[in-house]
Amino acid sequence: MLHLIPVQIVSELLEHLTDAQREAVTTTEGPVLVLAAAGSGKTRVITHRIAYLIELGVAPWSICALTFTNKAAGEMRERVHQLILGRSVGGPDERRIRGLTVMTFHALCARLLRRFAEISGLPSLKPDFAIYDASDQTATIKSVIAELNLSTKNWPVASVRAAISSAKNELKDAAAFAADAGDFASRQVARIYAGYEQALRRANAIDFDDLLLLTARMLRDNAEVRTLCRDRWSYLMIDEYQDTNHAQFVIASLLAGDPSDKPNICVVGDPDQSIYSWRGADISNILEFEERFPDAKVIALGENFRSTAPILAAADTLIKHNVRRKDKPLFTSRKGGQRPRVILCTDERHESDLICDCFKQLNEDGLPWRDMAVLYRTNALSRVMEDALRTGGVPYIIARGTAFYEREEVRHALAYLRVVANPADDVALARIVNTPARGIGKTSLARLADIASARRMPLFEVMRDVGAVGGLTPRAVNAIAKFVAMIDTWTGAGTFLGADVASTLHELVERVIIESGLEKHYESRAATSGQASDAERLDNLDELVSSAKAFEDEFDPTADPAAELTLSETDQDPDAPPLLAMLRAYLESVALVADADTIDPDQGAVTLMTLHAAKGLEFPAVAIIGLEQGLLPHSRANESPDDLEEERRLCFVGMTRAMHQLTMTSVRYRTIRGISERMIPSIFIEEFGPHTVDISDQADDSRDHEERWQRGAGRAGRPQSRNGPRPPSLAQGKPVPEFPVGCTVRHPQFGLGEVLSVQGGANARAQVRFRQAGVKTLVLEFARLQRVQ
Template sequence: MDISHLVDGLNEQQREIVCAEPSNCLVLAGAGSGKTRVLVHRIAWLIEVLEVSPHSVLAITFTNKAAGEMKARIADLVKKGGGGIWCGTFHAICLRILKQHHTEANLTPNFTIIDTGDQKRFIKRVIEQLNLDKKKFTPDGVIGFINKNKEQGLRAATVKGSHDYMHNQLLKIYERYEILAAQENLVDFGELLLRTHELLSRNEAIGKHYSSKFKHILVDEFQDTNGLQCALIHSLQGKDNNNYVMAVGDEDQSIYGWRGADIGNVLNFDKLFNDTKTFRLEKNYRSTENILKAANAVISNNSDRFGKELWSDIKDNALIEFYRAPTDRQEASFLTDALADHYKQGGKLNDCAIFYRTNAQSRIIEETLIHHGIPYRVYGGLRFYDRAEIKNVIAYMRLIVNRSNTEAMLRIINLPTRGLGSTTISKINDLAQKHNISLWDTAKAITQGAPAIITDLNKSKIAVVQKFLDLIDKIDDSIRGMGLQEQTSTIIKLSGLEQLYNKNKDADYESARDNLQEFVNAANIAFNSDESSDMEIFLDNIALESGSTQAQEYEDSVQLMTIHASKGLEFLKVFMTGMEEGLFPLEKSAYDDKLLQEERRLCYVGMTRACRHLCITCCEARLLYGRENYNPISRFIEEVPKELIRNLNDKKRTTLLNNSMIKLKVGTRVNHPTFGYGEVTNTEDNGHISRVQIDFEHEGSKWLVTEYAQLQIL
């Protein structure tokens, strides 16, 4: 038998895995090591050489795209075709099983899968039925509670009660949610996995059917599995010693612990499965030797790992570039200059990516790219001013500036929730269109009982409308005489948006809070600019920037993304920004070893996305989360051997010119919008960043960066 097509082109480690005798095995596949190729060739080897029936092979991936790619490559490689192989995501495999055994799973044949959006609307109904406070119990928070318990295999009936009020109310919602979902024949994504696991583990006949069917189970991205998914693999394998699991993953790329992924599934593989073997894939086909040496050095500081040393045949003497800017604005300027140079030298922008740890960091980078006319796309997310929480604040600001702005009012009249449903809002809007007046004037006429406006709204609804009108007027009165930054902060607070995003600890809400604070930073910078210190002008400038749409997919453009979003991608040139303590790693991770190790893995993932060039940047002073931060360089940079780094600061030293420094001398009296009155006691200009020390009457002595300080000289 000619098997050359199955092994030709494979390196020694890859060939060893593809041709291995069947067993439970863990493949530790380093970044860019060709793991998909190994999986495909392994399946082909099973079918063609070991004469395993395609019907007894189950391949599990984490995305539909990966499943489609794997199916196509198997079909091309296997001479007699790969028909009969089950290949798909966990959810797709479970759906297929439940459709075939719906009766035993206590489902009707036409059960409906609900996505996250439908699930949120469904939970809203449950919250209303239980008469719970909508401000305390949000759909996102409830979904997090339900999913977390389902991932642990827990039904509402098996979740333990608590002395905690919130926990017990969430448990009531979970109980009611299960009852209604069963009545309406609805199944969410978490339910697909849990119900399938219960079916296989509790129904002996069905469990045995699938353990007899699937003799070879191959799982990709095993480091991303949670406890329930691992249990599901056990259920599919059964207790037959002739069934084998090949798990392919990389403990060094386990970066989704915050959403349930359990790195312990990889680290404890030999305890979870019997008679295991471990293989490694360490040859990297993506990055240069220097990039891999740097990444290896960083990740070697983690203890929760087996240990791998990635290496490459790509010999390139290019060092990892490092630049520490004076401020975040100058960091962004450095990036645009580097991209412009790359383009002028004949390079493509599509080959370049800018990574950041948090979404909030993208704002200043986007603004600088727009200003310099460099096209960009935000991968896997929205541009800063397109994000919902930002559009919500802008809508409040626009309505305050212009009460006739109906679009703004439609967006926020029931945000946060005030008890005005879509039907009520539509009735008011219909009246506005009928009488050809603004929504604001219509609402005002309704509350004043104007005879020309006939409405069937009851008194309670009219009272809610009046409360909203009063709120806008109150905010307008409160912010008069304030600076733009203080106005923005006050609007976020009085509108209820601050409370809305603070009450939930979900990662999405945390990102929204960061974005709101970054929006306040944008207002601060605008306030210090004579051109846009007024709210109306500030909004006009935002509209102009929002109108500069991001590049189309087919256009040559630089890619912007969080490091989490970069997983699975690769770029010729990568810029990793904001590499400072408190930002990357995050402040909350610094004293938690488990979180810190995940941050380091995230850094490793970011570094190994770069093919030929890696540039790491940070800054001395950053305006973030509403305060000036002077964070030291990230420990992850310190972990890279110095001989691998080319420090650009010697060539890129810039001078921060700040006109206010000319006037700010020792003894000058000033007023700060937050700290009040004070006197300058010291000034400092080290050639690239200017600071001033002020002794405030009520806040004591503080050092401020003059670029950010909103000082009024008295």
């Protein structure tokens, strides 16, 4: 039963809230949608709302607040405890908050399933069930594939696991999935799904997706459980509602109750910060909340307490280009501030050096390193920035990710190079001998290792003479011989004198990546898994080639201290070819990066992270690099308007991490696979408008750089497309041919296509549907299109 709150308590709870926050806190009855703009204090609203309900006399155990991370749930619980225990009449009383439910969706589902296991819809599920993580899932699915006499080559575990996960998030069990399987591939996955579920049941186990699926099904099908839950939690609050998937939406709806009963459900979120569709989040859940609950009260939190007015003006101008959103104010009461800067740079090195110099100046002016951050769309962009910061003596950390040279695919490629440089490196050899898989089993390797140990010789030397080793199958002998021959192809049988040896460092690195099978391996993973992280592995391998090219361009054994110290005098080989010496120096420089000194915690460090990882954080100074078509927005954004809107939201999230200073950069040339490619500035730069950002063109357009780019592009043979709109203020105004809508055109890379639309002006561009490459938006000035009569 609700009761009146003493005036003193009301004053203390509400005195530091804005009018909009106060309305969100005190609107306790019926469905409520709180549209919380970036930096508007949504956590403060949720915790004060919980405390307000408790002070009204609502029993703590009848309140349920759900979020997405344990950290966020813990922070909410702590804040509520402080609010209640610090303001309670008669002093602190732990009993007044006992029973309060503040946890993640998955934690709540686990609790419900353990409580109602016997009626969850799975008769064999016992309350002490195990929860399988990704590693457990992978092992189980791999075993099922083998039991079904299928091959993981044709049915990769990662792609099967992704398909099963997607199905469960859509509330499809194995039977429903099988019923919808319309082709051979889907029917085979359905068999694996069914076998996987049987294996889970035998082990009395469920996976993380089952937590949501089984809870949603239990609440849907079991009226008794549904009623018990609704009676227990009469007040439901959900944070980050824009990040909910279909299963979480169903769970929330079933816990809330019939919309006609005007249930007390309060959801908090921001459609403009919905950036996780790739992992199942559905922006429709928050956009259509009012359709689900017609009596919902909508409250907009528009005042930002983080950023300056100029930063917010630029971010708001950008996000208003999205169609699928809920319009709301975005403002701040803070006065002053600098407009965000957009700096056009020559290339990625110029970009990184500029940011490094900017941060060093800020540090000299008194801003700690820990108050600065560099954000980027893909992890591959961090490598050059890391090099610049390290060379400039700026401490940095890679947040929520792995430093470039520590990433799996990069470490694999470097291990190959280490064996090329030193075939006696058994540690590197063990990493690559069966990566990718080439039919060299553990038993065969153990046999060879035993012989190498007994003879006290490198493992590679034993492998070279594999024909003389007994106890191996013909298949293993053949696989090992092919592996040795592959290494010898790159080294000229260990002498660098072979006829087919690479002549440059970056050529060697590229050949190793391709001929070892690493590129094909990660291409296959990316194609089958559909995961962005797998696609980024290919970008990282390309970036490694660029790293080698950059080292090669600057390598001078007489001037570079790192190169001079690579080998001791006793290890120097005066007859070693220059390429071998360069390779060894390069590997040494990489090792120094990996073994960088630990950062002084008192000094702090600049944070490097992806835009996705930055959500929820804030920094006084932020730099966003790589504002180019194909990077931000990502090339995948060409596939649909919804994808482009999500990229725009991602840029918005990055911009609103900045508190005082925001710098964004775009380069004219970016090195991809050792080749300098001409880039097109991001369409977002145009969308900022002429009055919200200061654009500074510092790019070097000298003839020398243009000629070097043209030579590089001609040598590449396979440049990656980075096409898209270019801001009018940046275009060179050169005449371009006309292409009427409907005409057929030919592109040197994409082939034949039909012109769908044309936009004129200084940045004239055309949208073309290519027969093989799909729909692309091309800047006509650079597109090299030819009309086919």
